[in-house]
Amino acid sequence: MNATPRKVLVTGIGATTPLAGDSAGTWEAMLAGRSGVRPLDREWAAELPVRIAATVAVEPADVLPRPLARRLDRSAQFALIAAREAWADAGFTGPAGEDNLVDPDRLGAVIASGIGGVTTLLDQYDVLRERGARRVSPHTVPMLMPNSPAANVGLEVGARAGVHTPVSACASGAEAIGYAVEMIRTGRAEVVIAGGTEAAIHPLPIAAFASMMAMSKNNDEPERASRPYDTARDGFVLGEGSGVVVLESAEHAERRGARAYCEVVGQGLSADSHHIAQPEPSGRGVAAAIQNLLDAGDLDVSQLVHVNAHATSTPQGDVAEIKALRKVLGDVVDGVAISATKSMTGHLLGGAGGIETVATVQALYHRTAPPTVNVDELDPEVDADIVRGEPRRLPSTGTLVALNNSFGFGGHNVVLALRTL
Amino acid sequence: MAATKEEIIEGLAEIVNEIAGIPAEEVTEEKSFTDDLDVDSLSMVEVVVAAEERFDVKIPDDDVKNLKTVGDAVSYITSHQG
Known part of the structure; x- marks a missing residue:
């Protein structure tokens, strides 16, 4: 470190x-x-x-x-x-x-x-x-x-x-x-x-x-x-x-006097080593990536208010990601506004991490979490605060941290952490 | 019937315009493909293939390197077209 x-x-x-x-x-x-x-x-x-x-x-x-x-x-x-x-x-x-x-x-x-x-x-x-x-x-x-x-x-x-x-x-x-x-x-x-x-x-x-x-x-x-x-x-x-x-x-x-939107605090990486295309159902690999991020010691988890989730709309993956967040962050998850912007953009595969990092930057800069659309009936296994239907204001003062999650076939897990200035 | 010199220049100008975006009127005999017309070695292959099709001529790879200017290409096509 x-x-x-x-x-x-x-x-x-x-x-x-x-x-x-x-x-x-x-x-x-x-x-x-x-x-x-x-x-x-x-x-x-x-x-x-x-x-x-x-x-x-x-x-x-x-x-x-x-x-x-x-x-x-x-x-x-x-x-x-x-x-x-x-x-x-x-x-x-x-x-x-x-x-x-x-x-x-x-x-x-x-x-x-x-x-x-x-x-x-x-x-x-x-x-x-x-x-x-x-x-x-x-x-x-x-x-x-x-x-x-x-x-x-x-x-x-x-x-x-x-x-x-x-x-x-x-x-x-x-x-x-x-x-x-x-x-x-x-x-x-x-x-x-x-x-x-x-x-x-x-x-x-x-x-x-x-x-x-x-x-x-x-x-x-x-x-x-x-x-x-x-x-x-x-x-x-x-x-x-x-x-x-x-x-x-x-x-x-x-x-050079540049305007800045936010800071990239760090990243957590891991690999599932489970299956070439299936997510590990307990969220073990994703949890390890989040834990690695926290272990680096660069962020204060009490400032975490928003996650742009990977959430692709697949039955297994969406739930495994929430389980992973819950496993590592415990009750902190209750205060985190989770958005699945793929509900609007679809899944851009390798482009997803790009547009979702941009969305996370905008969410912190404007202190607003974008909505997740089409959640008519929340899956009972999704034990988290999903931003449904309407955007949600994030705290208007104080330092805020947001995560952007991206996972890929092959078991790759990447968690980026961003922080307001 | 074989194309005239004017027809060949006009045809090459259209091809260069399509591939490199250079206005057709700027494609004149003294112009170098690489230095003046923004046609690099890869795009030159495209120009050659398009010219072969348009003027019913075969331009072997070994001859392409000798086609430095639009005029070189016009002469080559004039003497080789079927």
Whole structure:
């Protein structure tokens, strides 16, 4: 344990989500309890068991110039859009080195996705079969490689301290932010742009997740399909988009007079070592991650008021997470406002940790917990204070702590802790 | 029927516009693909494949490196088109 770890601040946020094309619009839609889940009216969806998804509210083709967009996988397009917003929000006006606000050698980029450039891979396979090898795009590999969003964001901002892509399925986005925090804490970088992205709304991933019995089949009521903690929940709804934050050492932020939203206090990590895709039902692994976070000694648990839960709307996972919180935090859980924003955004897989960290930053900054929609009948096994229907005000004074949980197939558990300034 | 020099320049301009976003009127014979038209080595492969299809010509990989300017490509296509 480092006795005097460098303090890490969030100085910029950006997002493109099923709710809006930016972070402010996404937050506004969350407070209004809107759902981003829609019918998939594409021809290829007609024969699938699942015909709903949380597609982005603003198509990237409407935002990015065509020559740029055509050489980026959709996941990198989302990441670039979110990164540009976060970068500008942090007060930077151009790539590192050009506006003299940050040294490129002290700037990092850590952007993750769970699945990588799956649509590029599958589309180019179609090209290969239908039109031959000569027509396969020379951009295929740089587009489909999982580190492509990180590399493209790194190129955009001029990051030279390191560009990284931790991959841990649906925990990837949160793991990326945790990795970025460590880059700053250990002195490798002063500023790191970090987050998660995903673009996997394609017949193959949908068919594959559906085969695992992991997805909601509530095709008739798309807006009601993602319903964490409700007794009628029947699986997650696939979403797409990206959420990105700019993290910065407190010294660096102060030196350039940057506005900061909150602090990232630390992270807790663990692995279930239980099953490749099933959550450990008692919540043992998640509890270990929370315990590791507390053991690091950086936060005061009495200040914990909010959790942006992983809660994907699967029967097992939602309950295991609550059990884990209860196991480690005991009665503290009674005073914690728990929100499952996936009820509105769907599950962005590797993008989830990104947009949910952005939502957690906004919750602390505005001292408001976003609602969980579609909880008509709370599962009696969910022994916690779920923010249902309407947003809830958090204490208007004092230091507040919030957690953002993300877990992934493979048994990866990531808990990020944020604190008001 | 073989394309005229003007038709080839016009066709290449459309291709470069589609791939690199450079306005078609800026795609003239003396321009270098890499230095003037924002066509890197990967995008050059796209330009070549699109040109092959459009002008019914085969441009082997070994010959691509000799196509530095739009004029080089025009000459190559003029003398090789079917």
